[in-house]
Amino acid sequence: MVIIMEYVYIDGEKIAIDTNRDSLGWGINGDSYCAQMGDRLLSVKIYHSEEEPLENLYYYPDEKTLSKFIELAPFVKPILLSQFLVTDEEGHYIGCARDYIEPSYPNTTEALFAIPREKALQYFYAIEEKIPVFDKNGILLFDWHNGNAMLGTIQQGPEQLYVFDDTCYSMYASRQKNNYIELRRLVESFVDDFLLQNNSDGYIHDIIMQKIYAQYRPLSFLENVSKQQDTLGDGILQYVKKLNNRYNE
Numbered sequence: 142m143v144i145i146m147e148y149v150y151i152d153g154e155k156i157a158i159d160t161n162r163d164s165l166g167w168g169i170n171g172d173s174y175c176a177q178m179g180d181r182l183l184s185v186k187i188y189h190s191e192e193e194p195l196e197n198l199y200y201y202p203d204e205k206t207l208s209k210f211i212e213l214a215p216f217v218k219p220i221l222l223s224q225f226l227v228t229d230e231e232g233h234y235i236g237c238a239r240d241y242i243e244p245s246y247p248n249t250t251e252a253l254f255a256i257p258r259e260k261a262l263q264y265f266y267a268i269e270e271k272i273p274v275f276d277k278n279g280i281l282l283f284d285w286h287n288g289n290a291m292l293g294t295i296q297q298g299p300e301q302l303y304v305f306d307d308t309c310y311s312m313y314a315s316r317q318k319n320n321y322i323e324l325r326r327l328v329e330s331f332v333d334d335f336l337l338q339n340n341s342d343g344y345i346h347d348i349i350m351q352k353i354y355a356q357y358r359p360l361s362f363l364e365n366v367s368k369q370q371d372t373l374g375d376g377i378l379q380y381v382k383k384l385n386n387r388y389n390e
C-alpha cells in the first residue's frame with residue numbers, strides 16, 4: 142500500500158497524518174482522520190478543497206463561526222464542538238479538530254437500546270440539557286442523526302453519548318429558531334435504525350415515527366414507551382408487538 146502522509150498544523154504544532162491508516166471516514170464536507178497531538182488523540186476533519194467548488198454541495202463553518210464553536214466547546218459536552226482550527230503550512234484554514242471518541246461498542250444503536258433504560262435516558266438528558274446554550278448563542282444545530290453520534294469515552298473519561306459532527310451548524314441572527322428539532326431528529330434516527338435492525342414492518346415503522354413527531358418533548362417517546370421495561374429496546378419491541386396485534390391481525 143502506498144503511504145500518503147499529510148501534514149497539518151494545530152496551534153503551531155505540526156501533526157502527521159497517514160491518510161490510509163488514520164482515516165475515520167470520507168464524508169460530503171470533508172475527510173476525518175485520527176491524529177496524535179502530544180498525549181492527546183484528536184479527530185481531525187480536513188474539508189474538501191475549494192479549488193473545485195461543488196456549487197454549495199458541501200459546507201463548512203467560516204473561521205469566525207469556528208472560533209465561536211471553539212469558545213463554547215468546554216461548556217456543551219457531550220455535544221462535541223470543534224476545539225481547534227486546523228491550517229496548512231502557510232496558515233490557511235483547512236479544517237477543524239476535536240477530541241477523538243473511543244467507541245465503547247461496535248454499534249451505538251444496538252448498545253443504546255440494550256443498556257439499562259435509566260442509563261440510556263441519562264445519556265439523552267445530558268444532550269438535552271445543553272441545547273439552551275446554542276439558543277442563547279444564536280447557533281443553529283444541524284445534521285443530528287445516529288451516524289453523527291457515538292457511545293464512547295474521551296481520554297479514559299466517563300462514557301457518554303456524544304454528538305460529534307458540527308460541520309453544518311451555523312450562526313443565525315433571529316432568535317426564533319428551535320434547536321430541539323435536532324434532538325427530535327436524533328431520537329427519530331436512532332429509533333429508525335433500531336427498527337431497521339429488528340426488521341420492523343414498514344407500516345408499523347411509520348406509525349412509530351408519527352408518534353415521535355407528535356410529542357412536544359423529543360424524549361417523551363423514549364421515556365413512555367419503555368416505562369415498564371428494563372431497556373429502551375424492550376420498550377420499543379413490546380410496542381411494535383402491540384401495534385402488530387392491532388393492525389396486522
Ligand SMILES: Nc1ncnc2c1ncn2[C@@H]1O[C@H](COP(=O)(O)OP(=O)(O)OP(=O)(O)O)[C@@H](O)[C@H]1O
Pocket residue numbers: 165166167168169170171172173184186239240241242243288289305306308
Ligand atoms: N471525534 C470523533 N471521534 C471518533 N470518531 C469520529 C470522530 N469524529 C468522526 N469520527 C468518525 O469518523 C466518521 C466520519 O466523521 P464525520 O461525521 O466528521 O464526517 P462525515 O459525516 O462522514 O462527513 P460529512 O459530515 O462531511 O459528510 C464518523 O462516522 C465517525 O465514525
Ligand SMILES: [Mg+2]
Pocket residue numbers: 168288289306
Ligand atoms: Mg458526519
